[in-house]
Amino acid sequence: MDKEQRVLVVDDEERIRKLLRMYLEREDFEVVEAEDGETALSTALETEFDIILLDLMLPEMDGIEVCEKLRREKATPIIMLTAKGEESNRVQGFEAGADDYVVKPFSPREVVLRVKALLRRSTSTKYLHTETVSKDVLVFPHMTIDNDAHRVTADGKEINLTPKEYELLLYLAKTPDKVYSREQLLKDVWNYEFFGDLRTVDTHVKRLREKLNRVSSDAASMISTVWGVGYKFEVEERS
Incomplete structure (x- = not known):
């Protein structure tokens, strides 16, 4: 260090x-x-x-x-x-x-x-200085996820996320339009298997949307609720 x-x-x-x-x-x-x-x-x-x-x-x-x-x-x-x-x-x-x-x-x-x-x-980038060009980057119309630097920007402004919020967003964004149940998200993002209260996922999605919405409502709306099932990362088609 x-x-x-x-x-x-x-x-x-x-x-x-x-x-x-x-x-x-x-x-x-x-x-x-x-x-x-x-x-x-x-x-x-x-x-x-x-x-x-x-x-x-x-x-x-x-x-x-x-x-x-x-x-x-x-x-x-x-x-x-x-x-x-x-x-x-x-x-x-x-x-x-x-x-x-x-x-x-x-x-x-x-x-x-x-x-x-x-x-x-961690999303803290002050210990992740690098001279190389980032390669692991997901680019969407209103959001960019630079996984090399653990940095998320929405409409050009950086979003300060907790590690778990970042992992949840990245997991959804890697497979746009695929619907994940709360159970699946809890298992894969939290490495946590149980059949009980799934509010953990809902709470993190809510917090993630709120942070994105402060900068870009378009970015926030990309995290879509599929009622009765779970969540997906929805990408609008470019015209």
Whole structure:
């Protein structure tokens, strides 16, 4: 890494924060700690972080609420840490805007690997400088997806997406006009198989459309709902 990447570690247990700090600093990450939800939210809003490790069960404000409030302002990648392995809790985290989750007890080495993997998929382009010409680019009438740089532009303006929002958009855009069910999207984009609450997909589609719509209503309308089935990426025919 050219410079230290900054990680916010949020957990009310000091031993967990110190353990994660030790392993992350070994990999040259700069680590900032927070022990409750209120502190975590204010710190994350006031300072730029490359990634956030966020415990679900926190005093003052739980991790779900922190994640929801942060997502209104920023697209910082978030990995949820939770002692609860039940699917409903993971779904809550994904609905709130988390990009990944790790269930306690966890291996700190696994957490570091998850952090590195998510940063590689992150839409933050400041660590992806390259002198080569981008080749993996999808160009549509109102939108361009540069997969080499993980950059999305709508009518010429860049859109700031979370890693999971980006992955969802790319997945749909790679096969225009193909309809995907919510179950299929959850399985392929979230690598998550269960037959339960599928609001995770709806929440991310809604958030993705809102971000696109702020810049281009034409781009936002390309993500089309197929009622009773799921979603597709719809490309208008050029005249």
